[in-house]
Amino acid sequence: MNNEIVCIYYSRTGKTERTMREIAYALDCELAEVHDNVRRTGALGWLRCGLDAMRRRTRAISRVETARPLSDYKLVVLGTPVWAGRCSSVMRGLLKRRGYEMADVAYVITHGSEEAYRGIFDQMDQYLLKPHVADASLRPGSTGYIFWRDQFLKDCAGFAGVPLRPILEEEAAEANREAAASERPRVETPQNSETEQ
Numbered sequence: 001m002n003n004e005i006v007c008i009y010y011s012r013t014g015k016t017e018r019t020m021r022e023i024a025y026a027l028d029c030e031l032a033e034v035h036d037n038v039r040r041t042g043a044l045g046w047l048r049c050g051l052d053a054m055r056r057r058t059r060a061i062s063r064v065e066t067a068r069p070l071s072d073y074k075l076v077v078l079g080t081p082v083w084a085g086r087c088s089s090v091m092r093g094l095l096k097r098r099g100y101e102m103a104d105v106a107y108v109i110t111h112g113s114e115e116a117y118r119g120i121f122d123q124m125d126q127y128l129l130k131p132h133v134a135d136a137s138l139r140p141g142s143t144g145y146i147f148w149r150d151q152f153l154k155d156c157a158g159f160a161g162v163p164l165r166p167i168l169e170e171e172a173a174e175a176n177r178e179a180a181a182s183e184r185p186r187v188e189t190p191q192n193s194e195t196e197q
């Protein structure tokens with residue numbers, strides 16, 4: 001495993017997680033999750049996600065378990081679902097609180113529609129000391145998914161100077177279909193009371 005790159009993701013229903021697992025596998029790097037201890041399942045949870053994203057509201061985030069301080073990685077790859085045309089409020093919370101620690105950043109967004117949502121990358125950049133170096137806008141299960149994912153992988157590997165491991169596409173595609181069909185509930189803890197605008 002290389003220690004130049006770390007992948008950090010938030011995933012409500014498992015699609016971004018699946019994608020980030022593939023990316024971390026190909027880059028042979030660490031993978032860590034972030035969440036915010038807010039109940040985001042069911043219809044109310046869905047609504048909360050949409051409202052939080054629209055209002056750009058963030059809440060206290062979980063500790064991100066990485067082997068080294070974030071500032072020590074050559075590249076931090078951040079993965080988030082799109083909520084209401086914006087990055088998830090959980091990822092926004094991480095960027096807001098810790099974006100300044102990250103030397104160079106690459107983004108992965110996953111979404112359900114065909115739209116590319118490229119404006120989200122600029123929104124996310126406002127929390128960094130310098131603009132991101134690579135990005136991927138992916139719709140799990142779509143025909144372009146593998147092409148754009150692999151383009152992104154080449155960009156990240158080239159930037160960090162690490163070799164790429166080939167992804168076994170059949171397994172990845174199957175897992176991807178499963179992820180696309182699932183609505184896996186995520187965090188089921190009481191709502192955190194800390195809020196920030």
Ligand SMILES: Cc1cc2nc3c(=O)[nH]c(=O)nc-3n(C[C@H](O)[C@H](O)[C@H](O)COP(=O)(O)O)c2cc1C
Pocket residue numbers: 010011012013014015016017046047049050080081082083084085086110111112113114115140
């Ligand atoms: C509250 C909410 C709002 C969403 N808004 C959008 C949207 O504006 N555009 C879109 O294409 N997908 C939207 N989606 C779909 C997710 O972005 C998509 O299913 C994503 O891949 C889910 O990732 P996850 O499984 O990692 O949570 C939304 C999902 C939720 C829960």
